[in-house]
Amino acid sequence: xxxxxxxxxxxxxxxxxxxxxxxxxxxxxxxxxxxxxxxxxxxxxxxxxxxxxxxxxxxxxxxxxxxxxxxxxxxxxxxxxxxxxxxxxxxxxxxxxxxxxxxxxxxxxxxxxxxxxxxxxxxxxxxxxxxxxxxxxxxxxxxxxxxxxxxxxxxxxxxxxxxxxxxxxxxxxxxxxxxxxxxxxxxxxxxxxxxxxxxxxxxxxxxxxxxxxxxxxxxxxxxxxxxxxxxxxxxxxxxxxxxxxxxxxxxxxxxxxxxxxxxxxxxxxxxxxxxxxxxxxxxxxxxxxxxxxxxxxxxxxxxxxxxxxxxxxxxxxxxxxxxxxxxxxxxxxxxxxxxxxxxxxxxxxxxxxxxxxxxxxxxxxxxxxxxx
Amino acid sequence: xxxxxxxxxxxxxxxxxxxxxxxxxxxxxxxxxxxxxxxxxxxxxxxxxxxxxxxxxxxxxxxxxxxxxxxxxxxxxxxxxxxxxxxxxxxxxxxxxxxxxxxxxxxxxxxxxxxxxxxxxxxxxxxxxxxxxxxxxxxxxxxxxxxxxxxxxxxxxxxxxxxxxxxxxxxxxxxxxxxxxxxxxxxxxxxxxxxxxxxxxxxxxxxxxxxxxxxxxxxxxxxxxxxxxxxxxxxxxxxxxxxxxxxxxxxxxxxxxxxxxxxxxxxxxxxxxxxxxxxxxxxxxxxxxxxxxxxxxxxxxxxxxxxxxxxxxxxxxxxxxxxxxxxxxxxxxxxxxxxxxxxxxxxxxxxxxxxxxxxxxxxxxxxxxxxxxxxxxxxx
Numbered sequence: 001x002x003x004x005x006x007x008x009x010x011x012x013x014x015x016x017x018x019x020x021x022x023x024x025x026x027x028x029x030x031x032x033x034x035x036x037x038x039x040x041x042x043x044x045x046x047x048x049x050x051x052x053x054x055x056x057x058x059x060x061x062x063x064x065x066x067x068x069x070x071x072x073x074x075x076x077x078x079x080x081x082x083x084x085x086x087x088x089x090x091x092x093x094x095x096x097x098x099x100x101x102x103x104x105x106x107x108x109x110x111x112x113x114x115x116x117x118x119x120x121x122x123x124x125x126x127x128x129x130x131x132x133x134x135x136x137x138x139x140x141x142x143x144x145x146x147x148x149x150x151x152x153x154x155x156x157x158x159x160x161x162x163x164x165x166x167x168x169x170x171x172x173x174x175x176x177x178x179x180x181x182x183x184x185x186x187x188x189x190x191x192x193x194x195x196x197x198x199x200x201x202x203x204x205x206x207x208x209x210x211x212x213x214x215x216x217x218x219x220x221x222x223x224x225x226x227x228x229x230x231x232x233x234x235x236x237x238x239x240x241x242x243x244x245x246x247x248x249x250x251x252x253x254x255x256x257x258x259x260x261x262x263x264x265x266x267x268x269x270x271x272x273x274x275x276x277x278x279x280x281x282x283x284x285x286x287x288x289x290x291x292x293x294x295x296x297x298x299x300x301x302x303x304x305x306x307x308x309x310x311x312x313x314x315x316x317x318x319x320x321x322x323x324x325x326x327x328x329x330x331x332x333x334x335x336x337x338x339x340x341x342x343x344x345x346x347x348x349x350x351x352x353x354x355x356x357x358x359x360x361x362x363x364x365x366x367x368x369x370x371x372x
Numbered sequence: 373x374x375x376x377x378x379x380x381x382x383x384x385x386x387x388x389x390x391x392x393x394x395x396x397x398x399x400x401x402x403x404x405x406x407x408x409x410x411x412x413x414x415x416x417x418x419x420x421x422x423x424x425x426x427x428x429x430x431x432x433x434x435x436x437x438x439x440x441x442x443x444x445x446x447x448x449x450x451x452x453x454x455x456x457x458x459x460x461x462x463x464x465x466x467x468x469x470x471x472x473x474x475x476x477x478x479x480x481x482x483x484x485x486x487x488x489x490x491x492x493x494x495x496x497x498x499x500x501x502x503x504x505x506x507x508x509x510x511x512x513x514x515x516x517x518x519x520x521x522x523x524x525x526x527x528x529x530x531x532x533x534x535x536x537x538x539x540x541x542x543x544x545x546x547x548x549x550x551x552x553x554x555x556x557x558x559x560x561x562x563x564x565x566x567x568x569x570x571x572x573x574x575x576x577x578x579x580x581x582x583x584x585x586x587x588x589x590x591x592x593x594x595x596x597x598x599x600x601x602x603x604x605x606x607x608x609x610x611x612x613x614x615x616x617x618x619x620x621x622x623x624x625x626x627x628x629x630x631x632x633x634x635x636x637x638x639x640x641x642x643x644x645x646x647x648x649x650x651x652x653x654x655x656x657x658x659x660x661x662x663x664x665x666x667x668x669x670x671x672x673x674x675x676x677x678x679x680x681x682x683x684x685x686x687x688x689x690x691x692x693x694x695x696x697x698x699x700x701x702x703x704x705x706x707x708x709x710x711x712x713x714x715x716x717x718x719x720x721x722x723x724x725x726x727x728x729x730x731x732x733x734x735x736x737x738x739x740x741x742x743x744x745x746x747x748x749x750x751x752x
Contacts (some may be wrong), residue, residue: 065406
């Protein structure tokens with residue numbers, strides 16, 4: 001009775017705790033180029049022991065000597081349980097020198113291989129049955145590269161086989177998705193637009209003797225716009241990339257507050273001009289902060305494994321496209337309005353004051369009211 | 373795509389450099405000598421155990437103890453691989469459509485529950501109880517699953533089924549932990565505190581301590597909580613749940629050094645590593661960066677696998693370590709859809725506040741109000 005109860009409690013305790021190592025994973029990467037596939041498989045040494053038995057002296061420890069000695073059996077096992085084929089015809093796997101790699105959950109046996117396929121590999125079938133019947137939760141995390149296209153997949157359990165089309169760039173859809181996300185964000189991220197607009201509104205004007213004068217021709221307006229947009233783009237691309245790739249990170253309360261402050265500064269600069277000819281520098285300096293703002297959106301979406309760079313570039317491009325669309329829509333109108341004194345005396349100053357007012361509310365919200 | 377390439381080139385070039393700079397903590401290598409030990413095999417993971425596993429295919433009296441052994445090892449070590457081995461012992465028996473066995477189903481449900489696959493666990497338990505309506509273990513496991521899901525009244529009726537079938541002290545423990553979550557925290561705490569530990573089977577004593585410790589945390593009595601956690605760990609040093617619960621208390625008190633002492637040697641277990649990273653970051657420990665990379669990689673792997681065992685920890689990692697409140701909020705919301713323990717409510721409230729999205733916390737507030745959950749941490 002007591003024993004039965006203890007088992008009971010055991011089960012209950014197990015349930016209430018969520019503690020665990022990561023489950024059993026193997027890592028397979030394949031680089032496809034023509035008939036020859038270069039690849040590698042990484043199998044945890046613990047899993048390799050279960051598969052073929054490595055601990056020759058049964059002391060519960062696996063030494064490099066034991067692993068090395070069992071390499072022929074291990075490669076034989078893998079050749080039987082990792083099957084690559086093109087259109088039903090098997091590729092011949094040839095394993096090379098065994099090495100060791102350290103990962104989160106211990107040491108792994110790392111085996112590079114070359115697979116020779118009969119047809120040039122446009123479609124690749126992969127069958128994976130390692131640890132079948134021994135650990136049903138074992139999975140192979142697959143990364144498949146064909147040219148610039150990287151695809152990923154999970155093999156094992158109920159899904160022992162996968163088919164990949166190497167010709168169709170499956171990542172194109174990812175690219176489009178992130179591109180759209182970037183465009184959407186610049187449209188919904190009104191704070192970034194207000195900042196940019198504050199810097200662009202005076203681009204069609206010149207500041208002379210404490211007065212705004214219309215530019216005589218399109219050239220200086222175009223040049224000024226180009227400088228500001230380029231500086232802003234360059235700056236936020238840098239920090240967006242750094243943040244998205246986890247190189248640098250700033251607390252969001254800080255970045256969001258400084259973004260709000262940057263709008264106030266840029267807008268007030270139109271009313272009480274201090275910086276007139278070098279607004280591109282403001283665009284660059286604060287653009288760095290805005291990049292961190294973009295990054296938080298990207299962080300919410302996450303970068304897909306194996307296509308981080310592609311997705312990041314797509315997202316950034318999306319932002320540039322969205323931003324460019326706004327510039328192209330606004331600047332011709334503003335250029336056309338430049339000779340109208342109402343633009344210089346009313347629209348620019350009062351528009352800027354309104355922008356600064358909105359941004360001030362954001363600043364207070366973001367800096368003071370946000371508890372964390 | 374090609375037309376855009378020149379413009380993307382500059383950005384991507386810069387990014388490539390960044391990627392290359394990002395610390396890659398390991399590369400394949402050839403060890404220095406044959407004697408170098410690469411891995412130590414935990415109990416039951418030698419190839420030689422293949423015989424027992426083979427036997428388990430045809431003999432239920434081997435399959436059941438083997439699965440129980442692996443489940444017990446999973447609990448003691450926090451090693452998720454053991455759950456896979458347990459499942460392998462049960463799978464041939466689950467596949468048989470004729471004469472299904474309640475004990476097999478209950479163990480399968482325990483594995484599903486440990487993987488936070490609560491819906492599947494409930495379905496499996498329902499099947500087990502249909503075959504064996506008096507299965508005490510099935511009722512108890514069902515109560516636990518329903519409690520994690522926040523379905524307290526159903527959980528309470530599962531506990532009630534224990535009354536006539538099991539030890540009264542066990543039934544009381546089951547019922548009081550639920551009362552504590554539904555508006556009677558102080559009363560339930562007093563009842564359990566006054567329950568003599570001797571009246572419980574020895575394995576349940578640490579469980580009582582862990583429940584009392586958590587209740588004391590929710591009551592705001594940190595000194596008492598520490599007493600129960602200490603007591604529980606003395607009884608059951610392997611109890612990772614107790615250990616991390618205590619670590620959370622220490623973190624709340626700003627005692628990072630003690631957290632690192634308490635969790636030393638548990639770095640390979642994700643929930644423990646999470647607390648370690650938080651403590652290390654607070655102390656500006658140089659090991660923090662590496663721990664953070666390890667944990668981020670472990671979460672990334674889980675995500676790629678599609679596993680959701682550590683959703684709550686992931687949200688907390690994003691909030692407290694990565695300082696990405698928006699992403700943390702998404703993870704916490706996803707977690708709340710799956711499980712509703714006080715800690716799940718807490719992390720969602722904290723994320724909603726940090727991300728300045730008070731509306732996101734509405735479902736939690738509504739739940740807390742409906743259930744009458746008391747927790748001083750939620751009021752801060």
